[in-house]
Structures are given as C-alpha cells and as structure tokens.
Amino acid sequence: MNSPTGRSSSTASPPEKGPTLGTYNLDENPVVGAPGLIVWASRAAHAVNDLDTRVVSTDDVTAAMAAAEAAQAAAEAAAAQAAVVGNTNDTIMTAVGANSASSFAKQLAAMYVRVVSPVAYGAAADDTADDTSAVQSAISAAATFGLSVDLRGLTYKTTDQLNLPAGAVLMNGTIHCTGTAKKIVSITASNVRVTNVTIIGRHSVATAASNEYGIFVGGASAGAPISNITVDHCTIALVGMYGIYHQYVNNFSVERNHIRDLGYAGYAGLSVSNGEIVGNYIHDILAGFSANGYGITLTRTSSDSLTTDPRSTDVIISRNRIVNIPWEGIDTHGGRNITVANNDVFGCLVGIAMVGAVSAGGINIAPLNVNVIGNTVDSKVSNGTIGHAISIAGAPGADNSASAESATGQVIGNTIIGCGLESSSVSGAVRLRDTSGFLVSGNLIIEPSPHGIIIANTNFGVTVIGNTIVDHWSSSVSIASAVYIQSTYNDGIISANLHRNAGKKAAATYKNERGLNVGTATNNAFQAVGNLFSSATIPYNGTATVVSNRPGVQTFYQGTVSAPGLAFGSDGATGFYPIGTSDFGLAMAGVRKLRFLATSMTVEDGYNIAFGGTSGTKLGLGATHKLGLWGATPVVQPAAIANSTDSSDAATKLNSLLAALRSVGIIAP
Known part of the structure; x- marks a missing residue:
C-alpha cells in the first residue's frame, strides 16, 4: 500500500476500524506509514478538542484543521529527511515534536509510539560527540508522553548528569560520562526504572574520586521519600565512588546488575526501606575513603538524628556474588530487619558485618533482627x-x-x-x-x-x-x-x-x-x-x-555472690559461684556461708554446724583416719593408755594422755 506521499511503507498503520469522536469519523480517508499516523492522530486531536472545548464555529474547526495539516507536513518532511522507513518511532516523535501547536496530536501519537531514541534529538551516539543535551531532550520528551527512552544498543558520551523524572524508563544502551564529580544518572522522583543500561565513568581503571555516582537515587527527606525504583540488568563500572546510591528510598529493587571497579561502594543505601538487592555481581571495589570500601552497605547519615535519618529497614540481600572487597563485603550499620541470605562472599577482608552505628549526640544503635542465613564466605x-x-x-x-x-x-x-x-x-x-x-x-x-x-x-x-x-x-x-x-x-x-x-x-x-x-x-x-x-x-x-x-551434663557456671552461676533458690541469690581461680563459694540470700578452696573449706563467721541428736555424727571412721584440730598436723588415732593402778604410775600415764591430746591439737603443744 502506498502512503499519500507515494512512498511504499511497511510501518505500522492506524487501526483498521477507527472510533468516532464527536462529528469526526477517524476512518475517513485512511492513511498508513509514519506521516499517516500523524494525520490519524491529528484527526483524533480535532475530535477531542471538539469534545473538550465544545468548539462549534467554522473558524475554530478551520484553525484546528490547519494545525492538523501542519502536523502532516512536518511528518512528511521528517520522513523524507530520515529516509528510513523502519525508524517509525523516531520519525513520529520528531514530526510531532516539530508541531508544538498540535498538543492533542502529540498525546494521541504517543499512544502508538512505545519508545523514544536520543538519535531523534540529535545524538551522534558515537562515544565521541557530547550527547548530553540530546539524551536529556529524549528523556524529557519521553516523560511528556509517558514513554520509555530506548538507547538502541548505542553508546552516548555525556559530560553532565542526566535527570530521570517521575515515571521514566531508561533502557538498552551505554552512557559514558567523562565529567568530573557527576551523578551520571540522577533520580529524584518515584516510579523510575533503569534496565539493561551500561554506565561507565571517566576512569580507565578503578579510582577513588569524591562525589561520583553511577546511579544516584535520592528522596527529599526521610519524611518525603521516593518509591518504586528499579535498577536491573545494568553494568556500572569505573565510577569514582558509588555504583548505585539510594537515600530516602522506599520500595526498591536492585537486581541482576554487574557492578565493578569503583572507588568506594557497589551499592549504598542510606535510610532506605522495603527493598530487594538480589542476584548482583559486585567486585573489585577500592577502600577509597577512610580505608573503607563496601560491596553492599545499608546504613544512615551518622551525624544526624534518628528522626531525620532513620535506620535502613526491611531489606533482603540475596543471591549476590561479592568478590574482592578490601573492607566489608556485605554490611549494615544499625539496620533493622535485614536478611542476608544465600550470597557468595569471596576474598573480602570481612565477609558479612552486622554492626552498630553512632547517631547524633553520641547515641549508639545496634543492628536489630538481622538474619545471616545460608551464605558461603570464603x-x-x-x-x-x-x-x-x-x-x-x-x-x-x-x-x-x-x-x-x-x-x-x-x-x-x-x-x-x-x-x-x-x-x-x-x-x-x-x-x-x-x-x-x-x-x-x-x-x-x-x-x-x-x-x-x-x-x-x-x-x-x-x-x-x-x-x-x-x-x-x-x-x-x-x-x-x-x-x-x-x-x-x-x-x-x-x-x-x-x-x-x-x-x-x-x-x-x-x-x-x-x-x-x-x-x-x-x-x-x-x-x-x-x-x-x-x-x-x-x-x-x-x-x-x-x-x-x-x-547431657551441665558443665560450667560463673557469677557473683549476689547472682550465683548455679543458683538453687527462686531468689537467684542462693547457690555456688566462683571466688578466685581455684576456689568457689556457697551463697545464701546473697551472703557467703562456705568457701571451698583447693586445700581447705572455710565456714564464714556466724554460720554454725549442727549435728543430729539421734544417731549422732562420726568424725573419722577408723583408727587410721587422720584428724588434726586447730591447725595441728593430722595424725592417726593415738594409742590406748591403760588405766593407772597406783599412784606410782599416775604421773606417767597423765603425761601420755597430754601428749595424745596435743598430737591431735585439742590442747596447745
């Protein structure tokens, strides 16, 4: 089928059966090809304009048709200049963009265009010319129409940051930023996705350089975070500080990215929540600042209060491969509900660190409910x-x-x-x-x-x-x-x-x-x-x-006299506890009563020993058992002394008795 310009076209056509809006039948004089789509969209624009503004005068309708004809002419000129039938989307967007008077035509044309290429906005895409302005123009145009920016597998050199607005999608190509201290891609609004994009910094080898970010994502504050941010299947390399940086971000996904050769951190999340960091390969990060460097870190700005900069919370770090990090492979400083599961962490100075942090005013906080499960750390x-x-x-x-x-x-x-x-x-x-x-x-x-x-x-x-x-x-x-x-x-x-x-x-x-x-x-x-x-x-x-x-045996206890390691009573203050390195004590109600040493036992003052009054208690169960009292050397039972039969041997037997009493220590020597 031939278009009105006489050129054969294989590009997309309008629907076979168009709707009727107001008095305009969109099936009238059907057209095909890129210019034809603009004609069709322009007709729809008139119909919508008629319905929205209730235009009834002939002059108004004539003016609207003139705008449509201008759109048609612009489309044909763009198509002829491009001379590329297959580049329908770029041609349409260029043509529609040229006809600013036909706003409804732009909107409806966008219904039939899914992506925008920076090439349509003058990008050379040769990694030599500065394409910053062209790429940003494509991003802005795509945002106007709710479209994605498709880099078409080409490489675009930039010298300044690219700003992605709310709802933006950037995909399928390479951004090579040669600017110093830049946020190569900056996101400060919600509902943004960056997918299958390679982001290369200005360095030829891994280098530490302040304020350089591959992808920067930042909300206004903890009270006004941005949300629904996705970065997936991207490569980020040779950036001076961060690969991906999030602050004040809720509901995010960082998935299946390759992040390498950076100055400080592969991924850093500050005061982030409800996120997934899954299936990324992060390696060869320098300890570029304060001798620190991270594969993945979840933290907060320590100089501010927990109100302005809360903990990072509710994040899953799973199935990542973290290799060759000179400080910590996976880290949180004071995070809460952080799960680190099924990751491979190889060649990192510290594999996984779930540690505390210092807040403003010297308030220390700890990591809470951190779960480190099923990882391999080698x-x-x-x-x-x-x-x-x-x-x-x-x-x-x-x-x-x-x-x-x-x-x-x-x-x-x-x-x-x-x-x-x-x-x-x-x-x-x-x-x-x-x-x-x-x-x-x-x-x-x-x-x-x-x-x-x-x-x-x-x-x-x-x-x-x-x-x-x-x-x-x-x-x-x-x-x-x-x-x-x-x-x-x-x-x-x-x-x-x-x-x-x-x-x-x-x-x-x-x-x-x-x-x-x-x-x-x-x-x-x-x-x-x-x-x-x-x-x-x-x-x-x-x-x-x-x-x-x-x-099955309990084996060792420690404690104090007021809190024995092996406690008997419900008060927690009665039981055994250590005193020195070779002795222990028995406490009752927090007061020591007995002390057991390596060679002795001490009964404390005021603690008496009572014996039973029925069968009594024996001290020494045989003549060879040795006893000694008041410090005397223990001896066996002294030999028997026969009773005296007359006064002549009484003194001798009395002296023998005194000697026996002295030998066991009953009387002083």
Missing part, C-alpha cells in the same frame, strides 16, 4: 590474613556489664572457609559482641584462624548449637579454639557442637589446640551440653571455672 587465602567471616556487634555501653543497645538476630547454616586473622587472639570465623538472645546454629566452619566462634563480651542469652568446626589453627596464637569465651559478661547455652580434626593444617604451629575454651574472664555463666570436642588437644579448658563436658 577468604580465598590459606595464610590467615583475612578477618572475620561474620561479625555481629551491637552498641557498647560504658563498660562490659551492659550494652547501649544489644544486637539481635541469628547466624544459621552458613559455610565459612579459611577466615580469621591468624595473628590475632580475638579473631576468627564468627564473632559476637554486645548481643541479646542471639542464635548461632548449623554453621560449617572450615580452617578458621585462630578461632571458630568467638563470644567476646556482653552477650546475654546467646545460643551456640549444632555447629561444626574443622581444623582451627594458628601460627601465632597458642590458644586457638573451636569455641572461645573471650571476655566478660556473657551467658547462654553451648550445645551439640562438633570439632573435627581433618589433618588439613598439619604445617601450622598450633592446630586443633582447644575445643571449648573459657579463658580467664569472669562474670560468665554458660551451660555446655552434649558437645563433642574430643579431637582437640585440650577438649575443655577454663581456669576461671571448672570445665568438664559430657553429653
């Missing part, structure tokens, strides 16, 4: 030069007796390989500090150094259950332990954990040294039940308290 080194695989830390208090705010959550079913700084006595695979009710369960920890699981300080109600630790080792720390109670003020349960000696670290100076190691710290109270640490050199060690671990 140091990718065998020399013990990498830090913790998983670090959990709440907000510390003035001292170890209480936290400012305790971290809560769980670490379950993770596989950890070769993590821990072997030269540090406080390093290892999993470390807990300032927590409450935390669960560490079902983790497989292979070749940690020097410790498998560290319970540092101020962990209350911690449960360590069903974990397997294989071949813990160190070349520097002689107390390398499967489970290490490092410091003070900890309590909880350690149960059903297993240590295995697989013989893989035979060359290490210290290998599989200790199973359960209590250390010398005080104010700890644990129940250890059913653990199997027999393959360690010292299965159970603790100088602060007696340690013995058999299946």
